[in-house]
Amino acid sequence: MASTLSILSFCSLLVLALVLVQSTHSAIIPEPKNSIAKHTPHPSSSHLTYIVQTNHLAKPSKFTTLDHWYTSMVPTTSSRILYTYGTVIHGFAVRLTDGEARRMSAVPGVTRVYKDRVYHTQTTRSPWFMGLHDDFGAWPDTDFGDGIIIGIVDTGIWPKRASFNDTGLGPVRATWRGKCVDAEGFNATLLCNNKLVGAKSFTVNLPVLECDDPSPRDHMGHGTHVASTAAGAEVPVKLHALGCVG
Ligand SMILES: *[C@@H]1O[C@H](CO)[C@@H](O)[C@H](O)[C@H]1NC(C)=O
Ligand SMILES: *[C@@H]1O[C@H](CO)[C@@H](O)[C@H](O)[C@H]1NC(C)=O
Numbered sequence: 539m540a541s542t543l544s545i546l547s548f549c550s551l552l553v554l555a556l557v558l559v560q561s562t563h564s565a566i567i568p569e570p571k572n573s574i575a576k577h578t579p580h581p582s583s584s585h586l587t588y589i590v591q592t593n594h595l596a597k598p599s600k601f602t603t604l605d606h607w608y609t610s611m612v613p614t615t616s617s618r619i620l621y622t623y624g625t626v627i628h629g630f631a632v633r634l635t636d637g638e639a640r641r642m643s644a645v646p647g648v649t650r651v652y653k654d655r656v657y658h659t660q661t662t663r664s665p666w667f668m669g670l671h672d673d674f675g676a677w678p679d680t681d682f683g684d685g686i687i688i689g690i691v692d693t694g695i696w697p698k699r700a701s702f703n704d705t706g707l708g709p710v711r712a713t714w715r716g717k718c719v720d721a722e723g724f725n726a727t728l729l730c731n732n733k734l735v736g737a738k739s740f741t742v743n744l745p746v747l748e749c750d751d752p753s754p755r756d757h758m759g760h761g762t763h764v765a766s767t768a769a770g771a772e773v774p775v776k777l778h779a780l781g782c783v784g
Contacts, residue, residue, distance in 0.1 A: 585633040587620065587654035588642070594628040596647035604628070611645050613638050664767075687714065687735070688768050692761030694754045695737060697729040699762060701770030704733035721753040733771060 590611070594604055601607035608619055608630045620631040631654060634642060643651040670677050687710070695702070709732055718730030719738040730737060737754035756762045766773075 584635050586636075586639075587631055588634045588639050588651050589623075589629060589631050589654055590642055590648055591623075591627050591629040591650040591652075592647050593649050594624075598647075607647070611642065611648070613641075683769065685711065686769075687716075689716075690761065690764055690768065692756075692764050693758040694739065694756035694761045695734065695765050696756045696759070696762040697724075697734050697737070699766060699770075700773045701762075701766035702731070702734045703771045704731040705771070707732035710735040719754070721755075724753040724755050733769075 590608075592604075592608070597604060597607045601610065604624070605622060608622060612619060612632055613634070618632075620633070622630040629648075639651050639653075642648060665671070669675060672678070714735065716736035717738065718726035718734070718736050720726045721739055724737065724739075726737065739752055739754045
């Protein structure tokens with residue numbers, strides 16, 4: 539079972555690196571990214587962000603707009619309204635203390651008050667979402683992409699990732715014409731294998747665009763992410779590592 543991946547890397551569409559990878563299993567690993575910025579506590583750390591959902595039809599007529607109504611609800615000790623919502627739900631976000639939130643939920647016209655939560659995107663559920671399964675469907679039906687070479691034009695590749703482990707893969711087929719090309723910081727002999735079967739940087743040296751990296755090594759992460767999604771080896775998910783996937 540082996541599919542093969544080829545990647546082209548780019549920087550502002552000017553740097554191109556060709557990377558070619560071969561795989562036993564489509565596998566998806568989380569990309570560690572910066573966590574989403576949180577609101578700084580204000581006016582004090584006992585304040586948290588709450589979403590106040592309202593029944594907009596219950597707005598008392600003395601308020602000309604929903605904004606006036608919402609402003610009237612916010613305790614003067616509290617911070618300003620952070621956002622107002624008027625499409626999917628009606629309401630607003632505001633920083634409140636526990637007690638203020640409880641009192642807010644009793645205000646006529648307020649249907650619900652709940653704490654804001656930060657959600658992180660994760661790729662670990664993509665196979666389930668797409669209906670992919672080891673034992674039936676598209677994956678086993680295609681022998682996990684056996685023999686397919688995938689070429690990607692992207693920001694390059696970080697070859698040491700577990701996704702590009704070639705354990706169990708035979709050599710790339712003899713008709714393969716691509717190359718893994720040595721470059722500064724990229725020893726093709728060491729870094730390419732039967733999974734990553736080709737890598738090449740196509741650089742237009744325009745210093746003003748800072749696009750003069752002659753190596754297919756990926757310093758942005760996008761190409762690595764795309765390559766491992768398309769033809770990465772199966773990598774066990776480390777749940778503790780999922781905390782700040784963004
Ligand atoms: C590649 O995968 C095999 C099988 O899971 C494992 O034994 C090996 O240590 C891995 N190699 C690297 C360099 O991580
Ligand atoms: C790449 O690594 C191999 C094995 O360590 C070494 O023999 C070779 O000289 C290196 N190539 C370059 C261009 O540094």
